[in-house]
Amino acid sequence: MNAKELEQLLLLEQSGELSPAQRRRLDAALAASPEARRLRDRLHRISAAIPAPAARPAPDAAARIAARLRQDQAPARAFRPAWKPALAAAAALALLVGVRTFHAPAPVSSESAAAAAEEEDWTDPLDAEFTELENLLLAISSGDSLEITEL
Amino acid sequence: MKGPVETNPALEDDDAKLLAAYRRGDADALGRLVEKYKRPLFGFLSRFAANPGEADEWFQETWVRAIEHMNIFRQKNLPGWLFRIAHNLVIDAARRRKPDCSLDAPLPESGEPLADRIPAAALSPADEAAGRDLGRHIEAAAALLPVEQREVFWLRMDAGLPFKEIARIQRCSINTALARMQYALEKLRATLAPAYRELQETGP
Known part of the structure; x- marks a missing residue:
């Protein structure tokens, strides 16, 4: 195991994301190598030294958030531009069609697509596309300049 | 490391209940949610903001966007959703500013x-x-x-x-x-x- 790989396993250990196989490999490396143990100590030392941020939100932050939400609700209902929901719907449709075309050669039912999207596996490409969809819709509705990648 | 953000199902249930209560008109429920995530979320934003005022503004913006768009999406993980919005704010600000x-x-x-x-x-x-x-x-x-x-x-x-x-x-x-x-x-x-x-x- 090289140093880079060892550090990755130590980082995953710290975050509680080691697979059983990775756990076994790391345990073997730690048992065999004093340098591996020193690297782990150094990582813990950095983690322990991180100071909590001194800054705090304003005491009335929650009240101001609630006020903004109330404020946003009324104008949104009264003056909501008609093109925004239409554009969002068109974008959603285009993306979903694109996702299906790219990832599923055979027709996929909406139920199975939804079930796939519900899976928590981060490596699922369909999930990544849904994430892009979420961000696109959020950007459209908030007017941000969000970069759309991987499409 | 300080105050890890928990994302286990029990806490998600708790978040869902607080959100539902807020939508029914319980203003305190929003306050409890904001309080629950204020340290990690504000801490993260303050690491990137130019000053405390900007961090405060981003903090409010994150919550407003999170709540306003919560119904549209299939969000099951509130802290993940909050940090995703916070990430967008941080990246947008980084692009507006001079190169890092x-x-x-x-x-x-x-x-x-x-x-x-x-x-x-x-x-x-x-x-x-x-x-x-x-x-x-x-x-x-x-x-x-x-x-x-x-x-x-x-x-x-x-x-x-x-x-x-x-x-x-x-x-x-x-x-x-x-x-x-x-x-x-x-x-x-x-x-x-x-x-x-x-x-x-x-x-x-």
Whole structure:
């Protein structure tokens, strides 16, 4: 195991994301190598030294958030531009069609697509596309300049 | 690491109940949610904001967007959703500002990497004299990392998010998130070498 790989396993250990196989490999490396143990100590030392941020939100932050939400609700209902929901719907449709075309050669039912999207596996490409969809819709509705990648 | 953000199902249920209560008109429920996530979320935003006022503004904006768009999407993980919005705000702000000052960027006058100058340049004489304040050295050095690496570093080390969640937020693979963390640590180690030596020589 090289140093880079060892550090990755130590980082995953710290975050509680080691697979059983990775756990076994790391345990073997730690048992065999004093340098591996020193690297782990150094990582813990950095983690322990991180100071909590001194800054705090304003005491009335929650009240101001609630006020903004109330404020946003009324104008949104009264003056909501008609093109925004239409554009969002068109974008959603285009993306979903694109996702299906790219990832599923055979027709996929909406139920199975939804079930796939519900899976928590981060490596699922369909999930990544849904994430892009979420961000696109959020950007459209908030007017941000969000970069759309991987499409 | 301080105050990891929990994402287990029980807490998600709790968040869902508080959100439902807020929608039924219970204003206190929103206050409880804001209180619950204020430390990791505001802490993360304050690492990137130009000043406390901007962090406060981003904090409110994150919550307003999160609540307003909550119904549209299939969000099951409130902290993940909050940090994803916070990430968008941070990235948008980084694009509006001048390009990030990188630890690897050569200084115009000497051509040497900026990282070589960090401890002396980023800390006040009082801080230097006090010495052994590794945490402040880390904060000062991390502030000069490229924004993606800085994000991974603080999301992991301060907010306590797992790499899986960080990868979702940054829309990259878990290997990319890990690599960004390793680049950040490598640069910090180089920058912090003098502080480490001092710590080892004079520490307990």
